[in-house]
Amino acid sequence: MPDPAPRRTSKAEQTRSVITAAALRLFRRDGYDGTTMRAIAQEAGVSVGNAYYYFSSKEHLVQAFYDGIQVEHAAAAAGVLAREKDFEPRLRGVLEAWLDVAAPHHGFAGQFFRNAADPQSPLSPFSDESAPARAASTDLYRRVVDGADVKIAPTLRAELPDLLWLLQMGVVLFWVHDRSPGQARTRTLVAQSTPVVDRLLRLARLPVVRGVVDDLVGVIATIRTP
Structure with missing residues (x-):
């Protein structure tokens, strides 16, 4: 007898996707703070209990949004990573790809950030x-x-991917507060900062700088220790 589990899993994932899509529509229309789980359930065409079954809170529902953004970001960055070999255009292209993917969500990103700034919030980028x-x-x-x-x-x-992620977090913070048309100032920030990062990496190979780099890596390792 065939195992029915894959069918149940597929239906569950479909329901999760429907709820997440409904939440994003309401976030864009009413803002994050103005959207309730009851409204999300109604928009998705499911019961409130069913919505809570898949997402225990509105904050945890946003994690599905975060995960989806990462999938979109990786897909949007694939072209530049396949095309470019120089570090600077690779980094710039990946950061610009994030701006492209995130652009439709800028209107309610500030409300996300107010919640994410709380270290105890599940929306924090540093949370479990x-x-x-x-x-x-x-x-x-x-x-x-x-x-x-x-x-x-x-x-x-070994530490550079984590440091570049922190760089992206800085870009995200600037982008959240950027009210220029199309967040043009953030794009300028990316275009002008990535060559600086590239030059710093090249300088880090010099013997006179290498000791400072080793000390910096040591500091990073220390603050990571629980």
């Missing part, structure tokens, strides 16, 4: 709940590093 999205993003920056032809100090290479 955000770990899968954080890992997916870090892995994308690992691909940026691994596929580039730049020589990187060995002690720095």
Whole structure:
């Protein structure tokens, strides 16, 4: 007798997707703070209990949005990673790909940020709940590093994907507050900062700088220790 589990799993994933899509429509229309789980359930055509079955809170529902953004980001960045070998255009292209993917959500991103700024919030990019999205993003920056032809100090290479993810977090913070048309100022920030990062990486190979880089990596390792 065939195992019915795959069919149940497929239906569950479809229901999760319907609820997530409904939530995003309401977030765009009413804002994050103005959207309730009851409204999301009604928009998705499911019961409130069913909505809570798949997502225990509105905050946890947003994790599905984070995960979806990471999938879209990786797909949007695939072209530049396949095309470019120089580190700077690879990094710039990946950051610009994130801006392209995130652009439709800028209107309610500030409300997300107010909640994400709370260290105890599951919406925090550093929370346990955000770990899968954080890992997916870090892995994308690992691909940026691994596929580039730049020589990187060995002690720095292992830490670089995490540092580039932190760079993206800085870009995200700037983007959230950017009210210029099409967030043009954020795009300028990316275009002007990635060459600086590239030059710093190249300088890090110099003997006179290498010791400072090793000390910096040591500091990072220390603050990571629980």
